[in-house]
Amino acid sequence: MKIVCSKTELLNRVNIVLKAVPAKSTMPILECLIIEVKNDRIKLISNDMELGIETLVKGEIIEPGTVAVNAKVFSEIIRKLPDNDVTIDTDSNYLLTIICEKAKFTISGKSGEEFPYLPNIEKKSAVVLSQFTLKEVIRQTVFSISDNESNKIMTGELFEINGSELKVVSLDGHRISIRKITLKEEYNDIKVIVPGKTLIEVSKILSGEFTDEISLFFTDKHILFEFDDTIVLSRLIEGEYYKINQMLSSDYETKVTINKKELLNCIDRATLLIKETEKKPIIVKIDDRNMELKINSTIGSMDEEIDITKEGKDITIGFNPKFFIEALRVIDDEDIDIYLINPKAPCFIRDKDESYIYLILPVNFNSAVQ
Amino acid sequence: MKIVCSKTELLNRVNIVLKAVPAKSTMPILECLIIEVKNDRIKLISNDMELGIETLVKGEIIEPGTVAVNAKVFSEIIRKLPDNDVTIDTDSNYLLTIICEKAKFTISGKSGEEFPYLPNIEKKSAVVLSQFTLKEVIRQTVFSISDNESNKIMTGELFEINGSELKVVSLDGHRISIRKITLKEEYNDIKVIVPGKTLIEVSKILSGEFTDEISLFFTDKHILFEFDDTIVLSRLIEGEYYKINQMLSSDYETKVTINKKELLNCIDRATLLIKETEKKPIIVKIDDRNMELKINSTIGSMDEEIDITKEGKDITIGFNPKFFIEALRVIDDEDIDIYLINPKAPCFIRDKDESYIYLILPVNFNSAVQ
Structure with a gap:
């Protein structure tokens, strides 16, 4: 097998197949990637038995063939090569020579025979x-x-x-x-x-x-x-x-409209006071114009108010702050709507079209900290 | 004690004193920083018993006083506050209240009595x-x-x-x-x-x-x-x-002038082939116009040539690549001069004025790999 391709193209393609190379495996062949040169195509293949990846590399084919090479070592060598054409050549013992400008690496490869190639999938209706x-x-x-x-x-x-x-x-x-x-x-x-x-x-x-x-x-x-x-x-x-579907409900007793960034920053600050081993809830108290957020832990306490628009009843409810933070981080809207029923029922963050719905279960909180 | 200062100024100053706060100490007071407000100055102090830092914070003093507060908790709170004025207030029990916009944190502090304040140093001839x-x-x-x-x-x-x-x-x-x-x-x-x-x-x-x-x-x-x-x-x-001084010598048998970046990149590539537990040297072979670098390990081998200007004898010598890499990384010159005597004597990288000198001892190498 002998090919020539640009370092950048090769590195991009190697980085793709690396995603299906396990860090450590009881089957050493899985720690390899396959370079398969046949039918006028240069293909890289990896497979961790759950996930398999094949990707084509643009380059010049001088001689077809197949070789398996340790993916980590190969990728690190390619990454550090100068930004120029790379020639990869194997001999009959699967010894791999990688040449780029004046740098020449030699590493041992394997035949690809043991490798679990990807099954052929019949592609219909994409x-x-x-x-x-x-x-x-x-x-x-x-x-x-x-x-x-x-x-x-x-x-x-x-x-x-x-x-x-x-x-x-x-x-x-x-x-x-x-x-x-x-x-x-x-x-x-x-x-x-x-x-x-x-x-x-x-x-x-x-x-x-x-x-x-x-x-x-x-x-x-x-x-x-x-x-x-x-x-x-x-x-x-x-x-x-x-x-x-049976867990989703469009009924609510309280609807709150709030600036997403303000709420996210506030909850993010509050989590400072929680050690990982502690499972302290954040207490959210909603009245006509304010959402008050409180947290109390062995480190200290925090109290903050945010302006809101509210429909419906006042409510006090406790949440795991992490669940709120993770949902708020992925929502792109500037203002969000939160729908609540009672302190024991799930709360919903959703937009009008329901293009997103985040359901979060509340947690019990000690009434002493209110 | 009560002060008002901007979040940015306070955070910058807290980050400075953090450098002398130990991560973990048998003396819990060392994990604190001191906020000392007296003589019209707001001062932060930290001390890990080897290193002590004092820094002044610009801000408004409402009431003087001193408090010790856990440095990590305090710094994380300040870091996450909105970008605005921060009010810090303590009561007679050293309970610290930190207020910024609508956010209010309460954490417990200590009296600074146990803290090892920095000794007074007589400053003469700076x-x-x-x-x-x-x-x-x-x-x-x-x-x-x-x-x-x-x-x-x-x-x-x-x-x-x-x-x-x-x-x-x-x-x-x-x-x-x-x-x-x-x-x-x-x-x-x-x-x-x-x-x-x-x-x-x-x-x-x-x-x-x-x-x-x-x-x-x-x-x-x-x-x-x-x-x-x-x-x-x-x-x-x-x-x-x-x-x-007795280890430094200006005698040499070989002088090499080489592009620093090329040499650094080449040695950097070579180290890919060395596992941390292996102590493989890089073999440097210098002849009239080329420096050839070779490394041989259980993973594979590398061979590369770099153009040089040479005075004096040919030489083959082995080095721990890490020592070369670390010296080359901190030299700002584009081209460097390397002075060698023999394969068992130290090599020197130095500029003409000797504003920098890096002495590196060679290592023995197996003649089989040459």
């Missing part, structure tokens, strides 16, 4: 959306998946397509995040659970440009993302997702 | 230099102090003044770094060992501006840095510094 939109939808929901592997379904996100609506849902038992977007076309109904890890890695590779598109393909067991000469293939999580 | 120069001199030498506390003298730097010359030296048994600068005036001879930790912390506080000055005062036991309404007081390290 769901097409902009990379910007998918990246945003992931950012706005993925923070509320659970990282507890004992409940596999909560570690993923629901992707549900009905007609031209894509609904993405994540939940962790204390809160639910929902984003809905309208697709350009109508599609057959789809309802799958995509691993959160897949979405996080895909999101890192996406350009985030509004004009760049991505195609999603679904099978019973897999989701395939196709974009920019790259495919990312992930297993789906098996099982039935939670029935969230 | 050595004056620009903050830029001191910051540069520290940066260009402090990397080669030893972090091994068993040899206290090596953890400090020699500050030696002879007439109008300031010489700063650090060494760790494998290398010596020397910087010489010319002061504007002549001073009495001074020869002290300043703790490396002090220099690192002082360097972080210095503005780095050429037009800002700093005054140094020396006593038998202390060095005092005075600048920008701030004093930093540090104990000196007791003992006699190494006699380095």
Whole structure:
């Protein structure tokens, strides 16, 4: 195998496949990436058995062939090379020579025979959306998946397509995040659970440009993302997702309109007083024109008022400040609406079209601190 | 005690005294900073028993007094306040109230009685230099102090003044770094060992501006840095510094002139192949027009050539690449001169005026890898 390509192009492509290389594996071959040169294409491949990535590298092919090389070592060498053409050459013992200007590296590779190549997926009926939109939808929901592997379904996100609506849902038992977007076309109904890890890695590779598109393909067991000469293939999580509709309610007793940034900064300040081991709630007291936020901990106390517009009853309610901070951080609106029922019922942050809904469960608070 | 000052001014000053607050101490009072309001001055004080800092805060005094407050908690609160005037008020129980706009924090403080205030140092004959120069001199030498506390003298730097010359030296048994600068005036001879930790912390506080000055005062036991309404007081390290003059030699058999950046990038690339536990040398082979650098490790091998200008004999010599990288990083010259004698003698990187000298000991290398 012998190829020549630019350092920048090669590094970009290596960085893409690195997303599916496990840091440590009981199967050493998984710590490798594959350079496969055949059919006039230079392809890099990685696979951690949950997630597989293939991406094409632009370059000149001098001799076809395939080699497996430790992904971390290879990527670090490429990263530090001068910004010029790189020649990669292997001999019959899979010894890899990397030459760029006057620098010459030699590292040992392997045959790619043991490598678990990606299965062939029959691609039918692509769901097409902009990379910007998918990246945003992931950012706005993925923070509320659970990282507890004992409940596999909560570690993923629901992707549900009905007609031209894509609904993405994540939940962790204390809160639910929902984003809905309208697709350009109508599609057959789809309802799958995509691993959160897949979405996080895909999101890192996406350009985030509004004009760049991505195609999603679904099978019973897999989701395939196709974009920019790259495919990312992930297993789906098996099982039935939670029935969230019965947890959502549009009834409310109190509606508050508040400046998002002011609320976020205030709660952020309050969390200074909480050590990680302490689970202190923030107490929110809503009357006609003010939202008063209070926190009391072993370190000290904080008290702050924010101007609001209110409809309905006064209410005092306690929350885990982290859940509020994480939802507020991903909302782009300047002013937000918060809907409350009573101190034991979930609160909702949602816009008028319900393009986003964040449900947060309240926590009990000691009445002494009010 | 009651004061009002701007958040920005207060935060800047808190960040200065934080440099002498230990992360964890057996004496809890050392984890505090002192706010001392007397004689029409607002002063912040910290002391970790090696290093003490006092700095003045511009602000309005409503009531004098003194309070000790946990430095970490206080600094984090100030950092997150809105950008506006901050009012700090204490009651007779040292309960501290911090008010900024509508935010109100309450944290408990202590009396400052137990706090080890800085001793009064008689300031005579200041050595004056620009903050830029001191910051540069520290940066260009402090990397080669030893972090091994068993040899206290090596953890400090020699500050030696002879007439109008300031010489700063650090060494760790494998290398010596020397910087010489010319002061504007002549001073009495001074020869002290300043703790490396002090220099690192002082360097972080210095503005780095050429037009800002700093005054140094020396006593038998202390060095005092005075600048920008701030004093930093540090104990000196007791003992006699190494006699380095006998280790320096201006004889050489080979002189190499080389582009600094090319050499640095090349050695930097080579270190990719070395795991931290491995102590592999980089082999440098110098002939008439080329410097060839080679490294061989369990990961792979690298070979690269760099154009040079050479005087004297050919030579092959081995080095710990880290020592070269650290010296090259702090040299500002585009081209550097390297002086060599033989594969077992130290090599010198120095400029014509000897404003900097970096001595690096070679290491043995297996002749098989040449």
